[in-house]
Amino acid sequence: MEDEEQKMLMLRKAFQMFAKSGTIDTIKISTILNTMGQLFDDGDLQAIIDEEDTEGSGKVNFDGFCRIASHFLEEEDSEAMQEELKEAFRLYDREGNGYITTGTLREILAALDDKLGPEDLDGIIAEIDTDGSGTVDFDEFMEMMTGE
Template sequence: MESQLDDQKMAIMRKAFQMFDTTKSGFIETLKISTILNTMGQLFDDAELTALIEENDPESSGKVNFDAFCNIAAHFLEEEDAEAMQQELKEAFRLYDREGNGYITTGTLKEILAALDDKLSNTELDGIIAEIDTDGSGTVDFDEFMEMMTGD
């Protein structure tokens, strides 16, 4: 089935996929998909996700390529418009920006990423952070956070 994903969502998915394809193998572990959906502020049903993963990974290799990942994620993203998604990312950001400074520290971001995916090594986390905190300020403002999540 062709999913109706717009460019913005495709960009978000590609960015998310690349973030978790740390070895640049063109595959991500199916275990990480729930993490990615969580990162994107996406609600999903575990049983439904499991079924979709099985469908897209018939050999149970534990890995999927970008297309299969899109098939899975698209299932949950379709009802969601870009504005709602931005809203959810804002909410997620606000949760961590407890003082309401408009930014979070890279330390906090590292905690978020580590909490989202406990398989990421410290080096991988640092790599992701370095990519996001492009100005090396040690803080990530909402725009940088959005960029990390949406790749705009």
């Protein structure tokens, strides 16, 4: 059951990064899944999105997002999830320093959601860089992605 809760927390965090007014654009779901290191087939994803977004509005709420994402998270256990997050972190920690700068994180977040303004980004960064070091280490990154 604990894994289920961790999954929900992680999904909510990911959702909130992209959500405006309680819904997200379905086109961003593939970006979110990619960010979480999930492998999926575009056709499968689209079919599941279509099932969820019956009106074709191009938007889903958090519950819809969870139902869509859970199709791809089924087999995931938290160890595999951690490996995938490590992998994602390594992509951005090109020098292998064990951390990324908040500037890099800001770029990642801005690229993930172009609706985030400077204040939104400042808020997210402040939440993640809890020690104010200007860098985000893997633990802080993990916490952001999983809520642990």
